[in-house]
């Protein structure tokens with residue numbers, strides 16, 4: 575789970591990570607927000623009307639959802655459950671309210687909060703992206719300050735000073751968590767057992 579305030583660089587870091595760690599499966603969220611220039615349905619988001627989104631909620635098709643600065647965002651349940659059942663790791667890139675709901679359902683997940691070097695730099699990043707009006711930037715900055723207070727619920731805080739540094743830190747976390755997972759240890763133990771029986 576990669577979370578943190580709007581504009582900190584979650585999307586940017588995630589896309590570099592997906593190249594470096596192709597074994598991580600990315601969950602595409604549903605949203606009622608309008609697509610930004612260049613965004614594609616099914617790639618960046620599943621773009622939904624409010625009615626379609628409400629229907630997904632009614633069908634319990636979302637693992638979690640949240641209202642964020644006037645729009646709804648949610649994680650399609652089926653894809654997450656099928657991916658986990660197939661033994662693969664999945665990465666969710668979502669805001670803090672939703673992340674905490676996922677934590678209630680999957681406390682064994684790894685929860686990473688991405689930090690900006692400063693609030694000024696955060697504002698510069700959102701502004702520099704050029705996708706939001708001044709009002710929306712102000713709303714996102716207000717929410718960002720509230721989100722920072724919830725950092726204690728996360729397992730790790732990772733500074734996104736430089737994209738490569740942030741990716742390296744996250745890669746180290748994912749690898750360390752993999753080595754301490756029950757699944758890895760029992761697979762390894764079974765492998766050793768089978769080898770010793772053969773010998």
Ligand SMILES: Nc1ncnc2c1ncn2[C@@H]1O[C@H](COP(=O)(O)OP(=O)(O)OP(=O)(O)O)[C@@H](O)[C@H]1O
Nearest residue numbers: 579580581582583584585586699703734735736737
């Ligand atoms: N380490 C960094 N140094 C400088 N700029 C960065 C860094 N990481 C990301 N950025 C820039 O900051 C802007 C916001 O990044 P990005 O869209 O990835 O943030 P986000 O957290 O996914 O935002 P949102 O939650 O609103 O979708 C982009 O213009 C991106 O190029």
Ligand SMILES: Nc1nc2c(ncn2[C@@H]2O[C@H](COP(=O)(O)O)[C@@H](O)[C@H]2O)c(=O)[nH]1
Nearest residue numbers: 580603639640642647648649667668669672
């Ligand atoms: N709770 C959820 N939050 C999500 C999901 N997908 C994305 N997000 C977060 O929403 C904000 C705004 O995103 P933007 O694309 O409009 O800038 C950002 O923090 C995203 O991480 C989701 O499925 N659930």
